[in-house]
Amino acid sequence: MLNTLKNRFEQGCRTSAYPKTTIELPARYRGQPRVHAEASFELAAECAAACPQHAIDAERKLIDLGRCVFCGTCERLSEGRFVSFSRNFELAVAKKDHLLTGGELPSLAEHAKKHFKKLFGRSLQLRQVSAAGCNACEADLNVLATPFFDLARFGINFVASPRHADGIVVTGPVSRNMKTALLQTYEATPAPKVVIAVGSCALSGGPFHGSPEIAESLDRLLPVDLYIPGCPPAPADQSACPADLLQVIEYFRLNIEYLRSAFGESILK
Numbered sequence: 584m585l586n587t588l589k590n591r592f593e594q595g596c597r598t599s600a601y602p603k604t605t606i607e608l609p610a611r612y613r614g615q616p617r618v619h620a621e622a623s624f625e626l627a628a629e630c631a632a633a634c635p636q637h638a639i640d641a642e643r644k645l646i647d648l649g650r651c652v653f654c655g656t657c658e659r660l661s662e663g664r665f666v667s668f669s670r671n672f673e674l675a676v677a678k679k680d681h682l683l684t685g686g687e688l689p690s691l692a693e694h695a696k697k698h699f700k701k702l703f704g705r706s707l708q709l710r711q712v713s714a715a716g717c718n719a720c721e722a723d724l725n726v727l728a729t730p731f732f733d734l735a736r737f738g739i740n741f742v743a744s745p746r747h748a749d750g751i752v753v754t755g756p757v758s759r760n761m762k763t764a765l766l767q768t769y770e771a772t773p774a775p776k777v778v779i780a781v782g783s784c785a786l787s788g789g790p791f792h793g794s795p796e797i798a799e800s801l802d803r804l805l806p807v808d809l810y811i812p813g814c815p816p817a818p819a820d821q822s823a824c825p826a827d828l829l830q831v832i833e834y835f836r837l838n839i840e841y842l843r844s845a846f847g848e849s850i851l852k
């Protein structure tokens with residue numbers, strides 16, 4: 584017991600001070616993409632053809648963040664002249680249409696004020712459903728409970744039963760095998776309830792889009808209230824630590840941006 588207390592005292596507080604302080608992101612972090620409208624159509628078309636997710640609309644010069652896996656191909660190919668990635672990690676949107684963007688994303692404030700605060704006050708209990716995810720999104724959601732990120736300090740907790748939850752967080756592309764379990768979990772959650780889609784797979788099917796093993800897209804099955812884009816970086820060419828950190832930072836969108844808009848800055852001070 585004394586040793587434990589001694590250790591805790593020596594280690595001090597390990598919880599991030601974000602959002603009071605900014606977070607140092609790794610140099611290779613890719614956040615919100617910026618589309619440079621002045622780029623030529625030929626360059627945009629070249630990027631669109633190379634995009635593995637078919638996420639680029641070359642005609643309108645837009646990127647679908649629901650499909651984008653942040654691989655960086657378009658930025659490399661255009662040398663930043665058509666697409667460049669900023670370090671903004673607050674990408675959550677309330678409407679799927681908003682995922683198709685030239686770089687700007689609407690504020691969540693109005694939607695959140697009307698929706699989340701009214702329904703849940705300062706406490707949000709969530710049940711996570713992995714609808715055939717690869718476990719990258721799931722692992723990073725799990726990390727939010729660790730002392731550094733400490734999701735509970737914002738009043739958000741993951742709970743074991745949907746009957747104790749205010750909503751569900753869905754990851755994965757919704758396979759045919761998981762469709763029933765997903766719908767039953769949603770049904771078991773008492774109303775009012777929210778649905779939060781996390782990751783490219785939940786938003787659009789991701790790399791599994793079009794597979795016969797995938798059921799309907801999540802937003803056709805359930806009323807999604809919050810879309811959180813992103814996909815885990817490829818581990819082969821990224822060092823392990825930044826890769827993990829990046830994804831965890833991604834999920835700060837879930838607690839930080841949404842809570843800030845829902846409850847105002849005061850709760851975060």
Ligand code: SF4
Nearest residue numbers: 634651652654655657
């Ligand atoms: S970063 Fe996104 S838009 Fe660009 S090529 Fe990769 S998947 Fe496509």
